[in-house]
Amino acid sequence: MPKTNVKKMLFILSKASIENVYAAFIMANGARMEGIEAEIFFTFFGLEAINKKKLNRLHVATVGNPAMNIPTMLGGLPGMEALATKMMKKEMEKLDMPPIGEFLEILSDSGVKLWGCKLAAEMFHLTEKDFIDDLDGILTIGDFYGRCEGPDTHMLFV
Amino acid sequence: MESVDLNEEGYLTNFSQWNKEIGNAIANDNEITMTDRHWEVVEYLQGKHVKEEALSIRGIKKSGVINIKEFYALFPGGPLKVSTKIAGIPKPKSCI
Numbered sequence: 001m002p003k004t005n006v007k008k009m010l011f012i013l014s015k016a017s018i019e020n021v022y023a024a025f026i027m028a029n030g031a032r033m034e035g036i037e038a039e040i041f042f043t044f045f046g047l048e049a050i051n052k053k054k055l056n057r058l059h060v061a062t063v064g065n066p067a068m069n070i071p072t073m074l075g076g077l078p079g080m081e082a083l084a085t086k087m088m089k090k091e092m093e094k095l096d097m098p099p100i101g102e103f104l105e106i107l108s109d110s111g112v113k114l115w116g117c118k119l120a121a122e123m124f125h126l127t128e129k130d131f132i133d134d135l136d137g138i139l140t141i142g143d144f145y146g147r148c149e150g151p152d153t154h155m156l157f158v
Numbered sequence: 159m160e161s162v163d164l165n166e167e168g169y170l171t172n173f174s175q176w177n178k179e180i181g182n183a184i185a186n187d188n189e190i191t192m193t194d195r196h197w198e199v200v201e202y203l204q205g206k207h208v209k210e211e212a213l214s215i216r217g218i219k220k221s222g223v224i225n226i227k228e229f230y231a232l233f234p235g236g237p238l239k240v241s242t243k244i245a246g247i248p249k250p251k252s253c254i
Contacts, residue, residue, distance in 0.1 A: 109227045
């Protein structure tokens with residue numbers, strides 16, 4: 001594989017359905033494993049993924065997700081999300097994918113900077129004490145842009 | 159030094175050709191000066207390889223040999239990639 005020119009990846013995670021959270025986490029971890037710097041900015045519902053009380057109870061979305069192959073009407077029935085989530089977590093465990101809480105520890109230990117969005121935190125009435133201890137701080141989007149380091153930085157919205 | 163077979167990414171294709179001298183040479187190529195701590199980690203990785211157990215960063219966290227922070231500090235620039243190269247074993251194929 002040729003050596004990449006990407007030096008830094010900045011991720012914005014705005015959703016908290018499991019498939020989106022894992023997508024961001026796997027890409028951020030994958031960057032560090034290639035020697036690329038990585039940071040994640042949690043905004044809007046993405047804040048659930050760093051909310052101590054919520055992060056272990058995230059679900060996969062069964063409604064409005066045609067690729068789930070569950071008819072939308074059925075996907076909305078009570079218990080469907082929980083069932084689909086349980087099945088997905090089982091498959092993830094088989095692949096040795098860590099649960100969200102452990103994944104956040106791995107990311108932080110790997111040098112991924114984790115930031116909460118100031119505006120979204122205020123909107124949801126959340127403060128630093130609601131978030132995981134590994135959070136590096138709460139930033140405005142302007143602060144987050146300031147984390148870019150030249151043209152070798154890429155930004156990705158999830 | 160005897161010659162060894164490498165793939166296009168610089169990984170040994172035959173672990174039985176590995177010795178410490180070769181490990182040192184690969185480490186130097188990657189600007190790493192090996193210490194006892196580095197060798198401990200290399201031994202752990204080789205043990206996993208011999209047992210045909212997959213390597214992952216989660217496995218490092220659970221290894222009891224080294225934690226993730228120190229792993230990144232010892233092998234900068236992609237720790238599993240670099241350390242497996244020094245250890246003479248294949249590059250891990252996992253995304254995690």
